[in-house]
Amino acid sequence: MNNKKVGIIGVGNVGSTLAFTLASKNKCSQILLKDIRENIVQAMALDISQSANAAKSNTIVKACIKDEEFKDCDVVVITAGIARRPGMSRDDLLLTNAKIMTQVIQSAITFNPNAIIIVVSNPLDAMVYTALKAANYPRNKIIGMAGILDSARMSHFILEKLGYDAGQIEASVMGGHGDDMVPLPNFSTVAGVPLSEVLETDDINDIVEKTKNGGAQIVKLLETGSAYYAPAYATSLMVEAILEDKKEVYPCAVRLEGEYGYEDIVSGVPVMLGKDGVEKVIELHLNDSQKEEFSKSIASVKELVDTLENKFFK
Numbered sequence: 001m002n003n004k005k006v007g008i009i010g011v012g013n014v015g016s017t018l019a020f021t022l023a024s025k026n027k028c029s030q031i032l033l034k035d036i037r038e039n040i041v042q043a044m045a046l047d048i049s050q051s052a053n054a055a056k057s058n059t060i061v062k063a064c065i066k067d068e069e070f071k072d073c074d075v076v077v078i079t080a081g082i083a084r085r086p087g088m089s090r091d092d093l094l095l096t097n098a099k100i101m102t103q104v105i106q107s108a109i110t111f112n113p114n115a116i117i118i119v120v121s122n123p124l125d126a127m128v129y130t131a132l133k134a135a136n137y138p139r140n141k142i143i144g145m146a147g148i149l150d151s152a153r154m155s156h157f158i159l160e161k162l163g164y165d166a167g168q169i170e171a172s173v174m175g176g177h178g179d180d181m182v183p184l185p186n187f188s189t190v191a192g193v194p195l196s197e198v199l200e201t202d203d204i205n206d207i208v209e210k211t212k213n214g215g216a217q218i219v220k221l222l223e224t225g226s227a228y229y230a231p232a233y234a235t236s237l238m239v240e241a242i243l244e245d246k247k248e249v250y251p252c253a254v255r256l257e258g259e260y261g262y263e264d265i266v267s268g269v270p271v272m273l274g275k276d277g278v279e280k281v282i283e284l285h286l287n288d289s290q291k292e293e294f295s296k297s298i299a300s301v302k303e304l305v306d307t308l309e310n311k312f313f314k
């Protein structure tokens with residue numbers, strides 16, 4: 001067992017499922033939980049700790065009530081914030097969650113100065129921007145989770161169409177985690193075979209649309225909130241890649257610093273994750289229509305960032 005500590009701020013659906021996933025997998029020595037709901041956070045710590053014992057995992061799960069108890073983590077995940085309900089877009093959460101993000105990031109960095117921070121709260125790209133600005137951190141230390149989730153959704157819809165090859169499908173999605181995300185069929189494969197070799201164009205177009213709508217589909221069915229199993233599992237992969245210095249490549253939300261021709265805007269692109277967080281940003285060769293879609297996605301995030309700059313940071 002390693003001696004690593006993971007902190008989770010916001011122990012609602014995604015945060016608690018993430019803690020459960022990491023504790024079950026025995027991936028760290030301690031998980032610290034923090035939430036404004038003090039009884040809930042204590043209940044979650046007990047329940048998840050007891051599940052870890054059932055799983056014969058050595059991970060200890062603790063609730064933190066005071067800010068200073070939540071300290072010395074190697075990775076801090078922020079899932080604090082409100083989730084959307086039917087009829088809302090992720091963007092409707094902007095100002096409420098920006099306020100929560102700036103509050104929680106300050107104490108997170110004060111007591112966890114060496115932590116790599118993973119942001120999950122929505123609207124994702126704008127929340128990564130908010131966290132980077134509030135913390136005044138380099139981009140490698142604050143990363144957003146969405147691309148792994150969106151790619152997993154795309155894999156799911158490919159499997160639904162194909163009916164075979166579970167586990168051999170590699171789907172690829174980039175761009176912002178919003179209605180303008182950019183699924184990339186030509187970077188997606190089934191056991192190494194390009195998608196276009198095994199599916200008709202109409203089917204591929206349908207998969208692309210379903211992927212973009214994947215979050216909203218679950219929100220509509222759930223009625224009370226949004227997805228959490230796949231988001232939590234996707235986040236656990238990022239946590240593990242950082243804790244274990246795996247140098248794995250995943251699509252994550254990062255601040256672009258010239259890559260793809262963009263500066264000072266956050267979007268989802270393939271990156272290499274290791275102990276220092278984002279250790280490399282990978283630039284794909286996009287075709288003209290993908291470039292155009294990516295630029296549309298960037299423009300949507302820019303609109304949110306402009307709103308933040310005018311209404312929130314001023």
Ligand SMILES: NC(=O)C1=CN([C@@H]2O[C@H](COP(=O)(O)OP(=O)(O)OC[C@H]3O[C@@H](n4cnc5c(N)ncnc54)[C@H](O)[C@@H]3O)[C@@H](O)[C@H]2O)C=CC1
Nearest residue numbers: 010011012013014035036080081082083120121122145231
């Ligand atoms: N990036 C992505 O792909 C995904 C993002 N999300 C986003 O993650 C966020 C969390 O989603 P859920 O867990 O489903 O929501 P939830 O409502 O179940 O949990 C949110 C938790 O944050 C806590 N919280 C609120 N303000 C806080 C503060 N100042 N300090 C500490 N805790 C605070 C609440 O008490 C609650 O327990 C939402 O914004 C949601 O939209 C959800 C799924 C996927």
Ligand SMILES: O=C([O-])CC(=O)C(=O)O
Nearest residue numbers: 084090122215216226227
């Ligand atoms: O749909 C939402 O609001 C939550 C989320 O980001 C997702 O599940 O993709």
